[in-house]
Amino acid sequence: MNVNANANFAQDNPMSQFLRMERMPHIWCPGCGIGIVVTAFAEAIKKSGLDLDKVAIVSGIGCTGRTAGYVKLDSFHSTHGRAIPLATGLKLANPEMKVVVFSGDGDLTGIGGNHFIHAARRNMDLTVVCVNNFTYGMTGGQVTPTTPHTANASTTPFGNYEYPFSLPFLADACGATYVARWTSLHARQISASIKEALNHRGFSFIEVIAPCTTLYQRRNRLGDGLDALEYYQNDAEIVHDIDTRLVDIDYQGKIKVGKFVHKEKPTYLDNVNQHYANVLGDEYQLYGKTTPEREAEAKAKAEAEAAAKGAV
Amino acid sequence: MRKVKADPKGVLEGPHFMDGDHALAEGALAAGCRFFAGYPITPSTETAERFAERCPEAGGLFIQMEDEIASIAALIGGAWGGQKVMTVTSGPGFSLMMENLGLACMTETPMVIANVQRGGPSTGLPTLTAQQEMMQARWGSHGDYRVIALVPDSPQECFDLAIEAFNLSETYRVPVLIMTDETVGHMHEKVVIPPADKIEVVERNWYTGPKGEYKPYKFGDKNYMPGPMVKVGDGHRFHITGLVHDERGYPQATVEAGKINITHIIEKIDSNRDKIVRFEADQLDDAEVVVVSYGITSRIAIKAVMDARKQGIKTGNFRMITAWPFPEKQIREIASKVKAIVVPEINYGQMVMEVERLAAGKCKVVSVNSTGGAVHDPKEILAAIKEARS
Ligand SMILES: Cc1ncc(C[n+]2csc(CCOP(=O)(O)OP(=O)(O)O)c2C)c(N)n1
Ligand code: SF4
Ligand SMILES: [Mg+2]
Numbered sequence: 001m002n003v004n005a006n007a008n009f010a011q012d013n014p015m016s017q018f019l020r021m022e023r024m025p026h027i028w029c030p031g032c033g034i035g036i037v038v039t040a041f042a043e044a045i046k047k048s049g050l051d052l053d054k055v056a057i058v059s060g061i062g063c064t065g066r067t068a069g070y071v072k073l074d075s076f077h078s079t080h081g082r083a084i085p086l087a088t089g090l091k092l093a094n095p096e097m098k099v100v101v102f103s104g105d106g107d108l109t110g111i112g113g114n115h116f117i118h119a120a121r122r123n124m125d126l127t128v129v130c131v132n133n134f135t136y137g138m139t140g141g142q143v144t145p146t147t148p149h150t151a152n153a154s155t156t157p158f159g160n161y162e163y164p165f166s167l168p169f170l171a172d173a174c175g176a177t178y179v180a181r182w183t184s185l186h187a188r189q190i191s192a193s194i195k196e197a198l199n200h201r202g203f204s205f206i207e208v209i210a211p212c213t214t215l216y217q218r219r220n221r222l223g224d225g226l227d228a229l230e231y232y233q234n235d236a237e238i239v240h241d242i243d244t245r246l247v248d249i250d251y252q253g254k255i256k257v258g259k260f261v262h263k264e265k266p267t268y269l270d271n272v273n274q275h276y277a278n279v280l281g282d283e284y285q286l287y288g289k290t291t292p293e294r295e296a297e298a299k300a301k302a303e304a305e306a307a308a309k310g311a312v
Numbered sequence: 313m314r315k316v317k318a319d320p321k322g323v324l325e326g327p328h329f330m331d332g333d334h335a336l337a338e339g340a341l342a343a344g345c346r347f348f349a350g351y352p353i354t355p356s357t358e359t360a361e362r363f364a365e366r367c368p369e370a371g372g373l374f375i376q377m378e379d380e381i382a383s384i385a386a387l388i389g390g391a392w393g394g395q396k397v398m399t400v401t402s403g404p405g406f407s408l409m410m411e412n413l414g415l416a417c418m419t420e421t422p423m424v425i426a427n428v429q430r431g432g433p434s435t436g437l438p439t440l441t442a443q444q445e446m447m448q449a450r451w452g453s454h455g456d457y458r459v460i461a462l463v464p465d466s467p468q469e470c471f472d473l474a475i476e477a478f479n480l481s482e483t484y485r486v487p488v489l490i491m492t493d494e495t496v497g498h499m500h501e502k503v504v505i506p507p508a509d510k511i512e513v514v515e516r517n518w519y520t521g522p523k524g525e526y527k528p529y530k531f532g533d534k535n536y537m538p539g540p541m542v543k544v545g546d547g548h549r550f551h552i553t554g555l556v557h558d559e560r561g562y563p564q565a566t567v568e569a570g571k572i573n574i575t576h577i578i579e580k581i582d583s584n585r586d587k588i589v590r591f592e593a594d595q596l597d598d599a600e601v602v603v604v605s606y607g608i609t610s611r612i613a614i615k616a617v618m619d620a621r622k623q624g625i626k627t628g629n630f631r632m633i634t635a636w637p638f639p640e641k642q643i644r645e646i647a648s649k650v651k652a653i654v655v656p657e658i659n660y661g662q663m664v665m666e667v668e669r670l671a672a673g674k675c676k677v678v679s680v681n682s683t684g685g686a687v688h689d690p691k692e693i694l695a696a697i698k699e700a701r702s
Contacts, residue, residue, distance in 0.1 A: 020551070023562060053547035058389070069551060069563060074544040076392070077553035077563075079415050082385040085349075085377060089386030090544055092373055093347050093393025097545050115385075118378040276368050284368055 018042040020072050031225025033184035033210025044194035055098045058087040060107035063137040067102045081112030084119045095288035105132040106144040120174035120203045122268040127197045128205045133212035141215030148251035152220050171205040172244040178204030179261035183232035202267050318511035322370045330503040332470040332496040333358035339474025340398045346372035347395035349386035354438045355494040356428035359400040380405035384412040387423045394543030400426040414453035419552045422481035426490040428497040431684035441494035442684035443658040449489050450636050458581035461489040461636040463606040467501045479514040485538040495608040528561040536580035590633040599628030601697050603654045606632040616693035638666045647671035652700035656680035656693050
């Protein structure tokens with residue numbers, strides 16, 4: 001192989017604007033699906049036209065949770081399961097930020113499940129990306145709340161006898177206003193969904209089914225990363241707008257993917273402001289407005305008052 | 313540290329008749345806190361309720377989270393979002409906060425957590441007083457770390473120490489705990505709130521350097537003082553983690569990095585102990601016996617000390633205002649001069665262990681403990697003083 005010793009791989013990498021190249025190499029295994037989702041996320045942010053300074057990422061703990069440490073944004077690697085409440089605090093303290101939560105299935109729906117359902121219920125303006133590899137990757141392949149019935153995991157060595165969550169259904173039932181699911185085969189669609197979610201006001205949830213090659217794939221004798229992609233190729237079916245009650249995943253069964261929910265509803269902060277403005281009237285100063293927004297509002301109000309005077 | 317006058321928007325100037333819980337909320341607002349995330353629990357709920365009620369006019373935000381784990385996580389987000397942040401809780405909720413208290417220490421995130429202590433363990437005595445989390449305040453989260461803990465003895469001091477707590481948390485970039493109790497929390501007394509221009513507030517130490525050069529931490533500076541902070545959205549693209557990290561905030565899984573990181577978060581408190589520790593001492597000069605107490609118990613102790621003096625026993629009084637860092641120097645000095653130290657607490661003997669450690673056998677140390685639920689009878693303390701002297 002002809003290696004150019006002078007090449008500056010880090011700088012030349014198309015992702016270098018987006019990644020902390022000084023932290024490479026990353027910890028993820030060969031064939032792991034997480035990297036595809038991170039790349040799709042980078043593409044989405046690039047295409048969204050958002051100012052990168054105004055996007056923050058929060059992760060919990062896990063292989064997926066390491067994402068926050070590699071992405072060149074204001075980034076928080078928090079505690080296991082607590083990414084959503086930390087992100088909630090960030091968003092509410094600084095509403096002009098776009099806050100993205102990027103974490104694993106165990107993190108978001110096992111230990112962090114309570115936060116997940118409540119952030120969805122509040123329609124908190126967060127974009128939540130869940131890499132669902134059906135396992136606790138970082139701790140060595142234990143069963144999670146999404147492991148399909150009968151699949152093998154290190155703590156269900158004779159197969160999983162629990163029922164798994166269907167995450168799009170859970171998110172939808174709890175009040176999420178944007179819900180999509182893809183597999184790591186659908187790189188472009190993941191990216192398009194994340195972009196759409198970033199521009200959506202409210203709780204948006206994107207589940208990406210992705211292989212944990214080292215643990216889930218191997219323990220279940222499902223082959224490597226390529227075999228996983230082949231499975232997705234054969235068994236993922238795009239059905240937009242399908243009723244989320246119908247998107248369960250059986251072990252190595254069909255995977256319904258697509259955009260399932262996309263609706264407008266006031267966010268948590270919209271409601272705070274609307275409600276206080278209704279109850280308290282003019283006395284209430286809207287919370288979380290940026291200075292230009294406040295100035296524009298004050299100007300509009302002054303103009304309206306002047307116009308009203310003129311009319312008399 | 314840059315000190316400024318309080319923002320009048322949060323200052324409810326004037327004399328009030330108020331309980332300790334409400335005074336905590338007023339102190340927080342006066343200190344510039346505009347973000348509060350909490351979960352209801354007796355006997356602390358009134359602080360959250362007061363904050364929620366005052367929020368719209370003060371321009372703040374209150375959110376009732378789904379639990380205490382979420383509450384403290386939201387504070388970490390809120391602080392890095394640029395706000396001064398607070399929560400309040402009691403025993404069971406305090407236990408739930410422990411993991412993220414460690415994250416706050418590790419990420420050097422300023423915040424104030426009040427624990428209005430009630431009887432434990434478990435659900436314990438929800439409506440009755442206690443001082444049973446004094447050691448948990450110090451050791452409750454896993455790993456080696458330091459916090460600051462203050463112990464008010466009155467509603468007025470709840471107000472005053474809430475401001476102090478915010479000032480200390482900004483100065484040292486550390487969570488500050490206000491370890492009050494049900495009695496102080498629910499007792500109504502006169503609370504005088506000074507005008508805003510008489511309240512000194514420590515501003516966050518904001519980074520002012522160029523973009524691209526910001527490091528979230530500064531280790532091993534003079535007296536281990538922490539570096540400046542930024543907030544999200546300012547374009548510094550910083551990273552923070554609960555993993556052992558370097559000054560850039562990047563994880564470093566080495567013994568050496570751990571040594572630098574952990575030494576820093578410990579020494580920034582320990583090596584500034586003299587600047588942080590506050591106490592009140594009375595009649596120590598000729599004392600043979602000294603009563604060391606804190607919070608509501610110190611108000612009972614005063615009666616016992618006065619009665620002992622009346623009976624001719626030279627007794628002194630030492631009230632801790634800072635429980636952590638512990639007033640080591642002061643207790644060591646007292647121990648070297650007196651016959652005995654008496655330590656009444658509404659627990660089975662917690663801070664007395666620190667007193668014993670520092671007395672190091674130089675004087676007798678007598679614990680006047682209880683299983684919680686009620687303040688002491690001054691006679692119990694008096695009896696201990698008498699016995700200790702003999
Ligand atoms: C409170 C707590 N409990 C347990 C752990 C151990 N732990 C670390 S990562 C992890 C599982 C992560 O699984 P998932 O969220 O699915 O992420 P993945 O590694 O699969 O990407 C666990 C259980 C922890 N860090 N904190
Ligand atoms: S253990 Fe699994 S999830 Fe973790 S990096 Fe390896 S393949 Fe990916
Ligand atoms: Mg997982």
